[in-house]
Amino acid sequence: DAGVIQSPRHEVTEMGQEVTLRCKPISGHNSLFWYRQTMMRGLELLIYFNNNVPIDDSGMPEDRFSAKMPNASFSTLKIQPSEPRDSAVYFCASSVGGGRSYGYTFGSGTRLTVV
Amino acid sequence: AQSVTQPDIHITVSEGASLELRCNYSYGATPYLFWYVQSPGQGLQLLLKYFSGDTLVQGIKGFEAEFKRSQSSFNLRKPSVHWSDAAEYFCAVGGGYSTLTFGKGTMLLVSP
Numbered sequence: 001d002a003g004v005i006q007s008p009r010h011e012v013t014e015m016g017q018e019v020t021l022r023c024k025p026i027s028g029h030n031s032l033f034w035y036r037q038t039m040m041r042g043l044e045l046l047i048y049f050n051n052n053v054p055i056d057d058s059g060m061p062e063d064r065f066s067a068k069m070p071n072a073s074f075s076t077l078k079i080q081p082s083e084p085r086d087s088a089v090y091f092c093a094s095s096v097g098g099g100r101s102y103g104y105t106f107g108s109g110t111r112l113t114v115v
Numbered sequence: 116a117q118s119v120t121q122p123d124i125h126i127t128v129s130e131g132a133s134l135e136l137r138c139n140y141s142y143g144a145t146p147y148l149f150w151y152v153q154s155p156g157q158g159l160q161l162l163l164k165y166f167s168g169d170t171l172v173q174g175i176k177g178f179e180a181e182f183k184r185s186q187s188s189f190n191l192r193k194p195s196v197h198w199s200d201a202a203e204y205f206c207a208v209g210g211g212y213s214t215l216t217f218g219k220g221t222m223l224l225v226s227p
Contacts, residue, residue: 004158033214042219043205056214091158101166103149103207104215106158 004107006092012113018080021110024073025094033104034067034077035091043091049075082114117142119208119218127224128196136191136221138206148189149207149215150180159205165189176200201225 005024013019025032034046047057049069057067064083069075079086089111093104118141128134140146147166151159163174170182180191189206203222209215 043217045214048214093159101147103151103161103164104159105161106151108156108158 004092004094004105006090006107006110008110009108010111010113012115013082015083015114016081017114018078019082019086019112019114021077021090021092021112023075023077023092023107025075025092026105027073029094029096029105030072031095031097032069032075033093033095034075035093035106037089037091037109046077046090079112082112084114087112087114117146117208117210117216119206119216121204121206121218121221123221124219125222125224127226129226130198131195134191134193134196134200134223136204136206136223138189138191138218139187140189140206140208141187142208142210144210147209147215148180148182149209150174150178150189150191151205151207151217152176153203153205153220155202162191162204196223196225198225198227 007022030051032049036044046059047067048055052069067077089109091106091109093106095104096102120139122137149164150162152162153159162178163172163180165172165182173179178193180189182189203220205220206218207215
């Protein structure tokens with residue numbers, strides 16, 4: 001099993017540009033989570049999908065952020081337009097059945113720098 | 116609302132010494148509890164989990180944790196720390212249909 005796969009690993013972009021982060025969950029996992037990690041705020045849950053349907057997006061900071069899960073094997077997190085304060089490490093995680101029994105499996109993250 | 120407190124931001128331990136990282140949680144019912152480790156530049160890796168049964172749970176890399184309901188705690192322990200254990204450690208709580216809530220982490224430094 002290749003685990004949760006995120007791309008790109010690093011992204012540097014200019015303020016105002018669109019950024020798309022990608023995630024491939026573990027096959028058979030039906031829950032997917034996007035987290036943002038910063039020194040100031042720690043790990044923040046942005047959005048949670050179950051069976052490809054967004055269940056809780058209350059953590060999405062503002063309308064500039066959007067996430068999709070068109071099928072069970074792929075999800076994207078898009079920021080448009082990007083701002084320097086969006087600089088962070090973005091993690092995708094997947095689990096079976098919400099993860100409360102088995103925990104989440106995390107990808108290696110995408111380090112986003114907006115200049 | 117559920118929450119997790121990791122009171123120690125940083126801890127320094129000598130190599131070979133024992134380790135205990137503290138975690139206190141708030142949850143209205145029987146919690147599911149987890150410890151994760153994050154090495155620099157990596158994602159979070161699950162060390163161990165508790166959701167029922169024996170309150171002392173064993174995990175990977177020689178770690179263990181003890182669930183104490185009366186103290187709302189789930190402290191992580193290791194009898195002898197190795198330099199490769201230097202990392203950031205996160206405690207998390209969940210249950211029911213809620214997502215996991217993570218603490219802010221404890222950075223473990225290992226001195227020679």
